[in-house]
Amino acid sequence: MKDLLPNITAQLNDILQSLHLFVPELYLTALFIIVLVTDLLFGRRSVKMCRLVATGGMLLVIVQVINQQVTLAAGNAVTVFGGMLVLHHTAISFKLITDVLALILLMYFAWDDQLRRHPKGLSDLYTIVIGSVLGLHMMAMAINLLAVYLGVEMVSIASYLLAAYRTGNARSSEAGLKYVLFGAAASAVMLYGISLLYAFSGTLDLFSPQMAAALLHINPLSITFALALLMLGIAFKISAVPAHFYVPDVYEGAATPVTAYLSTLPKIAGFALLINVITPVIVSGQNFVNWSGVDLRIVLSVLGIITMIAGNFAALWQSNVKRMLAYSGIGHTGFALMAVATFSATGLSALTYYLFVYGLANIAALMLANYFENTENITNINDYKGLGFKYPLVSVAFVVVMISLTGIPVSAGFTGKVLVFSAVYDVYQQTHSAWLMALMATGAVTTVVGLFYYIKIPLNLFLKRVEFIPDESSKSTNLVVFSTVIALLLIIFGVLPNLLTKVL
Incomplete structure (x- = not known):
């Protein structure tokens, strides 16, 4: 007992000293x-x-969070709570992105007619979302495998509750059940990978020299298997292939504001977690697996290529707006993996910009889809015929958002894609990696493919007329105003990207 007392005192002192760096979470x-x-x-x-x-x-x-961004010098990293979490510029940027988008969503929930009329009300929903944001912060800062699992589970449990929030609705119940089943399987797989890494190394700290030293003496295939299980759990959160099967059904069945939550916040935090997991490899300059057959950059490149192809080509065949946005979100995940595969500071900067403008555009697209669902009770793209002349402001905003999601010039989406392509090309010039070239080629082709399904909405709104157009409804004014503001921001950030890059 006497031997433990100095350690207990040191740990308590570390906790007390860490609290001032944990203020947003408090x-x-x-x-x-x-x-x-x-x-x-x-x-x-x-x-x-x-x-x-x-x-x-x-x-x-x-x-x-902004105060942390200002006070923590660029390039500095501070560990808190005995190395469980890390605080640095990238983690703070991801926290800021998730918090801003969470604020938008908290305002948005009450503007959905189905959620507002639900007997349970919205009070529980606000509580769940606030709790999930704490988990998102944990995911952005976690560098200990225990903290990784706790953060992921906090977000997962909240997501399950949100997906099935509309009790009594068959589609919502089905979405919640599917999400729980897939989520439980992904969680179990990830936990098994974590347990193997702990068994091999005797530590949960990803940055511990003990882990790197111990893994170099373990069978390479065993380490590869453990890392694959861990990465599969993260792939579930970012909806990357092969852990993407749940996405279209869950997104379609959940309430539209919940779909906006599921398609943005967990995905963005998942990318922050992915960066934390692969950073030890980048810093040490070697893979955990001392085996020339495993190259993390190749793994991420292949994952990105397959995810871009699967998401974008599947979106071509969708007629339901939410399913189309679900598959396109998978495609955007693959494109964001391009930036991660660079293993560079430029790539990280491009990633934060890209994810933020994607989050804004995706939430705005679902807001506008929600507007048509509220006013016209339609969810099919073909039912939008001629509505551009009935709701001109909403429809123009929808076109701007689609332009940004596609990546057409002047929009923030275009600037984000240019930054990602530039980061990948810079690294390609240094390494001449064929996989990076394949990533860029796939990204360019799938961007063109994206134009064919995103253009369906403007095509139906303005170029396909109907014989009779009834008088315009005055419902959902908040959705009109807010989505229009986001559409304007997407143009402003596209023309003046420095306004955003200076903050992130």
């Missing part, structure tokens, strides 16, 4: 409790109050 914890208690105290009358508290508290969290 705010999120307090906010989660406050929203939960507000719901319990006021019951059905608490919806507006919970929404106000959640959005106001999220603003405070964003301020704290």
Whole structure:
């Protein structure tokens, strides 16, 4: 016992010293409790109050994250809580992206007619989302395998609850069930990989010299198998092939604002986690597996190529808006993997910009789809015929968002793709890797393919007329205003990307 006392004292001191670097997460914890208690105290009358508290508290969290971005010098990395988490520029940028998008979603939830009319109300939903954001922060900072698993599970449990939130709705229940089954399998696979790495090395710290030294003496095939299981769990969060099968059904069955959540926040945090997992390999300049047959850059390149092809070509055949956006989201995951495969600071910078503008555009696209669902009760692209003349402002905003998602010039999506291509080409000039060239070629081809399914919406809105167009409805004004603002931002960030890159 006496031998343990100095260690306990040192650990307590480390915890106390780490708290000032954990302020946004402490705010999120307090906010989660406050929203939960507000719901319990006021019951059905608490919806507006919970929404106000959640959005106001999220603003405070964003301020704290920006403060961390300002105070922590660029290039510096600080570990907290005994090496469980790391705080550096990239992690803070990912936290800021998820927090801004979470704030938008917290405002958006109440604008969906089906969610608003649900007997349960929205109070529980705000509580779940705030709790999930804490998990997203954990994923962005985790460098210990235990912290990795805890962060992933916090987000996963929240996602399951959100997907099945509309109890009584058959599609929502089916979406929740499928998500739970696939999620449980992915979680078990990832945990098995973590347990193998721990058994091989005797440590959970990815950056520990002990882990790298121990793994060099283990059978290479065993290490490869363990890392593959770990990566498969992360692939589930970012909806990359082969862990993408659940995406279209879950996204279609969930409420549209929940689809906006599932298609952006867990994916962005998943990329932050992927970076944390592969960083030890980049820093050490060698793979964990001391075997020339395994090259992490080749693995990520192949994964990116297959994911781009699978997502974009499957989206071509979709007529449901949410399913089309689900498959296109898989394609965007593959494109984002291009930036990760560079293993460079330029690639990371391009990745943060790309994911943020993708998140904005995807949420705006689902908001606009939600508008037509509210006003016309339609979810099929073919039913949009002639509605561009009935709802001109909404339709023009929809076209701008589609332009950004496609990557056509002047939009932020185009700038994001240019930054990713530039980062990959810079590394290609140094390494002359055939896989990087294959990535760029696939990215260019699938971008053209994306134009063919994204253009279906503008085509139906403006170029296919109907005989009779009834008077315009005045519903969902908030969706019109907010989606139009996002569409304008996508143009502004496309023309003036420095406004965004300086912050991220």
